[in-house]
Amino acid sequence: MKDLMGMMAKAQQLQQRAQELQEEAASKIVEGSAGAGLVSVTMTAKGELRGIKIDPSLFKPDDAEIVEDLIVAAHADAKRKGEEYMAEKMSELTAGLPIPPGMKLPF
Numbered sequence: 001m002k003d004l005m006g007m008m009a010k011a012q013q014l015q016q017r018a019q020e021l022q023e024e025a026a027s028k029i030v031e032g033s034a035g036a037g038l039v040s041v042t043m044t045a046k047g048e049l050r051g052i053k054i055d056p057s058l059f060k061p062d063d064a065e066i067v068e069d070l071i072v073a074a075h076a077d078a079k080r081k082g083e084e085y086m087a088e089k090m091s092e093l094t095a096g097l098p099i100p101p102g103m104k105l106p107f
Contacts, residue, residue, distance in 0.1 A: 014093065014094065017093050018090070018093060021086070021089050021090065021093060022046070024045075024089070025044065025045035025046045025082070025085070025086055025089075026044055026045075026046050026048070027044065028044060028045040028082070028085060029042055029043070029044060029045075029050065030042070030043060030044070030045055030078050030081040030082045030085060031078060031081075032074045032075060032076070032077030032078025032079070032080070032081055033074050033077060034070045034071075034073035034074040034077060035058075035070045035073075035074075037055070038054070038055040038057070038058055038070060039052070039053070039054050039055070039058070039067065039070035039071055039073075039074045040052070040053045040074055041053075041071065041074045041075050041077075041078045042078065043075070043078045043079065043082060044082065045082035045083075045085045045086055046082065046086075047079055047082060049075065052071060052074075054067060054070075054071075058070070
């Protein structure tokens with residue numbers, strides 16, 4: 001019974017730390033880029049797009065589709081970096097806990 005109480009306390013502590021991590025992710029800014037830096041986006045680690053920068057050399061009338069594709073690629077790059085950041089933080093948070101494989105946190 002003592003082990004169960006200890007596990008419950010650890011689970012509650014883990015849930016609180018996971019919530020804190022979610023709040024941190026909302027303020028963590030990551031940047032993604034595409035086209036050798038011609039297009040870059042900034043977003044939170046939670047995936048909220050904050051800004052887009054486009055090199056002026058890309059503004060030619062026939063290049064609009066290319067610029068649009070580069071924006072999508074830069075956003076995907078930033079989102080991937082945000083997800084990596086969150087995975088790393090969650091890994092640190094759950095280090096040493098006997099969590100079954102495939103279990104997603106926060107609860």
